[in-house]
Amino acid sequence: MTGEKHKQDFALQKLTEYLARTGRRNTPERLEILEAARSLVTGFSVEELANAVAARGVRVSLATVYNAVELFVAAGILARYFGSRGALFEILPANRHHLVCLSCGKTKAVKDQSFSEVLRARHYSAFTASYFEMTVYGVCSACARKAKKTNINTRIKK
Amino acid sequence: MTGEKHKQDFALQKLTEYLARTGRRNTPERLEILEAARSLVTGFSVEELANAVAARGVRVSLATVYNAVELFVAAGILARYFGSRGALFEILPANRHHLVCLSCGKTKAVKDQSFSEVLRARHYSAFTASYFEMTVYGVCSACARKAKKTNINTRIKK
DNA sequence: TTTCTTGCAAACGATTTGCACTTTG
């Protein structure tokens, strides 16, 4: 019921704390962008985020969205990972990882805690972990089937 | 002693098998690029790989290196991951993951088998895993120290 | 007021693409 609400407050709290700690400013643009990000649950690109902001009826330049996203990542609000066409983001905590087919390039998110548990147990010297991004590469069943009959197109497209 | 040799043969074998299976051709360029990749143990960029090829006294166009790298990834010879400035590669098997500082952008490779063990135990429906790429984001001790005194520069530079 | 931010537009740079020419199978 209040799950979403809590996540929102958590992100907002992280932002406020981060801005205060690093002496950065609280701006309406950053709040709007954060709200827009919250409406995009799955992995989204900067452009999609900018569109979501626009859909809220707010005009924010693309450069500012890039700026905000950079800040959110540093603040531990967003995780960044990379698709074949540039960076993708998602709200933390994620508890998922991605499967990428080496043949057709399709990606799939998989819910799984086991890797985060390993990470939690792991200890790095001189490094404080905030989140991770795990991508598993392989071949999806559709492509495996095709590969048996005919030559496959290996060019990875999105 | 023969560890390197075996790795070479393994990669070559993967290439041959992949070319045959998908009906692609064996070209001197691809062999040269594979040899050059073998000389670059750590994560390398396409440009660095092209330079390594040139250093071997062979002239291969950048586009061909891009082409070959794509093919090597699909063949399971190279792992691809992303630094702040584009794609990086390394010869498989890797058994390592990467730490990235969210503040200064520096990356560090960490040798670790625990994640590969989890992956090996894990089973995906309709997907055959080949390799994974794990990146842990956080803050390095140097940046954590700096953050306590003054405002930190959050712009991630390489 | 003094910085930090924003917006805009130009600059960048890694990657991709189109096409004529070569090479492999």
Added chain:
DNA sequence: CAAAGTGCAAATCGTTTGCAAGAAA
């Protein structure tokens, strides 16, 4: 020879940057 691959150069496109004007603190 037919299909694939290569080289070259131009085109793309996500991202960055410089700078003047606008807001936080």
